[in-house]
Amino acid sequence: MIDFDEQFMSHSFDDAFCDESKNLLQKIGSQKRYTDGEDIACGGMKRIVNCFDSFTDRELARAYPLNDKTKLNDFLNEIRLASKLEHPNIVPLYDMGVEDGQIYFIMKKLSGSNLQDLISSSTKNSDILPLNQCLEIFLKLCDAISFAHSKNILHLDIKPANIQVDDYGQVLLCDWGLARDLSDCDTVSEDLSTQDMHPVNLELSYNNKIKGTPGYMAPEQTARRFGSRSSRTDIYSLGGVLYFLLSFKKPLEGETLEQLIKKTQEGDFISPRQRCPDLMIPTALNSVVLKAMALKPENRYLNVAELANDIRSYLSGFATSAEDASFLKQLKLLIKRNKTLFTLGSIALSFIVLLTAYFITQLKEEKLTAESAKFHAEEMAQKSIISESEARRAQKESEESTLQALGLVEDLQTEKKYSSTLKNQAAEELMEKAFTPFRHNKNYFKATETINLVLQLQPNNQEAIYHLALMEMGAFKFKQIKDLLKSYHGEQETSWITEAISPFFDKAGRMKPYTWQQQLNLANQLLDSSYNADKQYVAWHINSSIHNKFEMPDCIKYARASMAKRNKSSHFQFTADKLSDASYRVSIARSLCAPYEEIRHWKISELDLSHSNFRNLTILWNSPLKKLNIAHTPVNSLNKIWTLPLEVLNIKGTKISDYEAIYQYPLQALTINEFCSDLKRLNSISTLRELILPQAVYSPQEITKLSKNIKVTFYNYDR
Structure with missing residues (x-):
């Protein structure tokens, strides 16, 4: 056993301060600790340079504020908040001080690349990061933000350029210059629409009073009227980063800052799955992005942990809370998971x-x-x-x-x-x-797809076999019908199907070429026979599929002959003129020949259905319609055709009272009825230049609130 007497302790103390130790102490006392090197980066608020620590013999990074009082205050705020955040995925702050009258702080020198450059580089080199690797990076980012929120701190500038990923998988969230403590008063800049908008570098996070990065910042960061900033503000930006990881594109883009701010405030962005269909983005993750980036904060995730749990659920093979998973989806996930x-x-x-x-x-x-x-x-x-x-x-x-x-x-x-x-x-x-x-709803494609899925589950389901035969008959796929009828042993009468298709086969059982007149005769034969819902359904299916069988000149002849036969008005008009862009101008005004299945799937850019009995808007889905006249028709809602690129719209004499769809169209000219509850809101249609109102319906006070860019005229209103 060692005897720790006074002599032993004295010798030990002397040995501790050998020459080498004394030299180190002298060096510490006489030499400046930090030596600056080359600049690393310079942002809107601070400058970062390489720095060598002579005491610990390592390379670090030193940050200086730019010469501005506001930026100095934010620089001090960043130091105060960053010092509270000790987390594996947050850049650590080592030291701070004042040197030559200038304040600074010392932090870890980052290696690797930021997420923006990493993704851009991988896509250019066709070496795209695997989805699971991207999601692991995202989860580490969520952990960092969740920790910051536990300290009541918001980052407010989450974007790929502020996320550093090194070669060993370490993920660090940087740049807390815009961060705010929730315990402080939440102040936000005035409405950006009233400020000067310059076509400057849109990546800047601190320019023209913008506190955040356009394209990733939440609506409440642009104006107080969208609510106070909260943890859900960061969740919106996290959704933007996830959007970028899935699609390799910013969620919102524009040529000017003004366009970006407007899109942010209107929630005007395309979902990643629609924007990049070739990337096969999972529906579950697409739903997570849409929920995280909801326009209203209350519709977003409650907290970051809830968002991260949805990502972990996806990685584990479970459905996310953001998607409304059906029984079949849950069953598929169960099988895949096990x-x-x-x-x-x-x-x-x-x-x-x-x-x-x-x-x-x-x-x-x-x-x-x-x-x-x-x-x-x-x-x-x-x-x-x-x-x-x-x-x-x-x-x-x-x-x-x-x-x-x-x-x-x-x-x-x-x-x-x-x-x-x-x-x-x-x-x-x-x-x-x-x-x-x-x-x-006469959605023939989806109906056929669904009935085939039923037969995969139950190959001998007689009801499904019968209905598939009807679907194939409507699509004029007569060869498949024969095989289906051989396996059908149900109670439904099928002899009429066999009789109807038999003229289309030769003696050898081969299907003969046929004309549009023969197809029309079959449809009319089914419609004219004694009432049978299945025959009626097949007839409308046949009428809607003519575009798959014939060229447009024959389709126009077919439609004119078919509609004229069932027209119930003394007046009948059907015109179809080809325009220069290969689309058509169609008019069926003052005709009563509903339904209008024959024009389904046509490329129509101008359509006049005024004074007709038209009411089924589903036939207009996916049409490139720019001009639509449905004046004096039974249409009472436009909610089924929100996505049409309408520039001219006439709803005079209709019962439409819900104008939500109208506010979404890029309209230039609009004729409205008497049911518009908020005339001033039409100002939100930035492209609108002409508005036609019913005479003596809207007050002068309401009309004066309209934008000066909108020319207002009137038509005589006859109740």
């Missing part, structure tokens, strides 16, 4: 079947052996006792084997019954909740 278990279960089930067959075979063989032993015992008297004993033993073993086999068979039947129940349940839900609504 792929090994389901595979082993299938193998085990096959093994049980084989084992059961083996036991039954063995049972038969043992029975034969027992009978042979008994017969042999009767012939051999001397061995009768022994033979009888052996026979009984064999019989007992065979009975035990029989019981085991029966148990295995019962388990197998239970498994099959459970699997069959799941498939039946899924098929019934598809028929009731998907196929029937699609058919009711």
Whole structure:
């Protein structure tokens, strides 16, 4: 044992201060600790330079504020807040001080690349980062923000350029210059629409009083009227970063700062899945982005942990809270999540079947052996006792084997019954909740897709076979119908289908070429026969599919002849003129020939349906419509055609009272009815230049609130 006497302690103390230690102490006392090198970066608020720490012999980074009182205050605020944030995914602050009259702080020198450069570089080199790797980076970012929120601190400038990723997978969130403590008073700059807008570098985070980065900043960062900044403000920016990781593009883009701010305030951005269909972005992650970037803060995630949990749910194979996962989606995820278990279960089930067959075979063989032993015992008297004993033993073993086999068979039947129940349940839900609504809305493509999925689950579902035959008949796919009718044994009458399609086949059973007149005759034959809902449905399906069978000149002849036949007005007009951009101008004004299925899927840019009985807006889906006249029609809502690129719209004489869809169109000219509850809100349509109002309906006070860019005229209103 060492004796720690006074002499030992004295020698130890002297040894501690050897020459080398004394030199170090002298160096610390006489030399300036930090030596600056080359500039690393310069932003809107501070300048960062390389820095060498002579005391610890390592390279660091030193930050100086720019020469501005406001920036100095924010620089001090960054030091105060960053000192509270000790987290593996937040850049650490090592030291601060004043040198030559200038304040500074010391932080870790970053390695690797920021996320913006990393993604841009990988896409240019066709070496795209795997989705799971991107999500792991995003989760580390969420952990950093969640920790900051636990300290009541908001970052307010989350973007890919502020996220550093090194070669070893370390993720660091940088630049807390705009961060704010929630315990402080939440001040926000005035409405940016009243400030000077310059087409400057839109990546700047601190320019013209903008506290955030346009394209990633939340609406409440642009103006007080969108609410106070909160943890959900950072969640919006996190959604923007996730958008970038999924699509490799900024969520909002524009040529000027004014455009970007306006898009931010209106929530005007395209979902990543729609914007980049070729990237096959998962629906679940697309829903997470839309929820995180909701225009209203209350519609976003409650906190960062909830957002991160949705990402972890996706990575673990579960549905996210942001998506409304159906029963089928949950079932697919369950199978995918337990792929090994389901595979082993299938193998085990096959093994049980084989084992059961083996036991039954063995049972038969043992029975034969027992009978042979008994017969042999009767012939051999001397061995009768022994033979009888052996026979009984064999019989007992065979009975035990029989019981085991029966148990295995019962388990197998239970498994099959459970699997069959799941498939039946899924098929019934598809028929009731998907196929029937699609058919009711005459969405023929979705109806066909759904009925095929039902038959995958239940190949012998007679109702599905019958309805698929109707769908194929409407699409003029007569060859498939013959095979379907052979496998149909249900109660529905099918002879009319066979009779209707037989003229289209030759004696050898091959389908003959046919004209548009023959297709029209078949549709009219079905419509003119005694009322049958299935025949009516097939006829409208045939009318809507003409664009797939004939060129446009024949389609126009078909539509004119078909509509004229059922027109109930003394006046009938149908014109279709080709425009220079390969689209058409169509007019069916003052005609009463609903429905109008024949023009479904046409490339129509100008459509006049005024004074008609038109009401089914679904036929206008995906049309490149720029001019639409539905004056004096039964249409009472435009909510089914929000996405049309309408520039001229006339809703005079309609019952439309919900104008939400109208506010979304890029309108230049608009004729309205008497049901507009907020005339001033039409100012939000920035492209609107001409507004036509009913005479003596709206007050002069309301009209004077309209923008001076809008020319107002009137038409005589006849109630």
